[in-house]
Amino acid sequence: MRAGTACISIPLLQSMSPDLVLAASSDQRCDPADPRCGADGKLLSDGEEKNRIKPIPRVTNKITHVVQLVVDVGERREEVGFLRFGLYGDDCPINVRAMIQFLTMIGITGVGKEQDEFENDIDVITQPVSLLFGGIVPSICPGQGVEFGVPSQNKAFAKSRGLVKAGNNFLPQSRPLSSQKEVSARTHTAAGLISVPEKGIGYGNGNGPIDEAYANAFLITASEESSELFDTKLHRRVIGQIIDNESMEFLARLASLPIQRNKGTPLLKVTVLDAGVQKVGASSTTPTTTKNKKK
Numbered sequence: 001m002r003a004g005t006a007c008i009s010i011p012l013l014q015s016m017s018p019d020l021v022l023a024a025s026s027d028q029r030c031d032p033a034d035p036r037c038g039a040d041g042k043l044l045s046d047g048e049e050k051n052r053i054k055p056i057p058r059v060t061n062k063i064t065h066v067v068q069l070v071v072d073v074g075e076r077r078e079e080v081g082f083l084r085f086g087l088y089g090d091d092c093p094i095n096v097r098a099m100i101q102f103l104t105m106i107g108i109t110g111v112g113k114e115q116d117e118f119e120n121d122i123d124v125i126t127q128p129v130s131l132l133f134g135g136i137v138p139s140i141c142p143g144q145g146v147e148f149g150v151p152s153q154n155k156a157f158a159k160s161r162g163l164v165k166a167g168n169n170f171l172p173q174s175r176p177l178s179s180q181k182e183v184s185a186r187t188h189t190a191a192g193l194i195s196v197p198e199k200g201i202g203y204g205n206g207n208g209p210i211d212e213a214y215a216n217a218f219l220i221t222a223s224e225e226s227s228e229l230f231d232t233k234l235h236r237r238v239i240g241q242i243i244d245n246e247s248m249e250f251l252a253r254l255a256s257l258p259i260q261r262n263k264g265t266p267l268l269k270v271t272v273l274d275a276g277v278q279k280v281g282a283s284s285t286t287p288t289t290t291k292n293k294k295k
Contacts, residue, residue, distance in 0.1 A: 032258045032267040052143075053252045054191035054224065057241040061185045063280055064089030065096065066243065067103060069148075070274040071137075071250070073257070080273065081250035083220070085194055086280075087240040091185040095239045098176060098201045099194075102217060103131055103275045108201065110174030110213075126171040129153060129202075129214045133160045135272035137254065138215055139264035144226055145195070146254045148272065149204065149217040172211045175202040184237040188230040192242035192251060193221045198235040222255035 107128020134156025204216030
């Protein structure tokens, strides 16, 4: 599956209303920048706008780390929101460790024979994959979930270095070791759950290009009725949950953004501006994994 289509894949696309898919491309749709503009391109009524906000998930697992994402909706920072969520580090140590790396400047590095061989080449340039560089919302499953990832390592590297292109000597990170043996901490039966692919971050695009391996890194569920899709069909792993009402409100806003026809790509660009990770119980003076994005 190509970047931006993993979440709105065949099972979900088939379950979507034809009116929703068609309205998203209609010339009669509402202004995407209007907070009341829904995924179907129509203005939400007061009742619909209120009902789309789901309650905070019940805490069923120990939260070991708290994350805050700063997210921009639109090209000119017309709307900036926050997503705060906790990670289940004790129950999902492998996936949570990878998530922390992905959310900070530590980044994720791939494994494999080709990666090892070329990284020793003096002419090869590479960098770990981090949501802080090129991180966006590539796709939205209306009313189901919002995906986050880095669609292209080449473009992310070029932008971080102020280049037009990454260059032929840039080597994208391959996929990390699979975490398939690590089970899900809970089922996808609530909105606001943090979910990664069955084999972990880096496997969201199946056997797609390595440059796009981290395009669909993780998603946040927007419905309490996603178990059949995410558990039964896609075998995804829940590794955390949203922890406050403000984040649930902003999640509802993201999940109802108008999308491109048959793609799931939001009509408004949604960019990750910053991310921070704090270990639960760590004092304010204790160094954490939180690292600010370079301006």
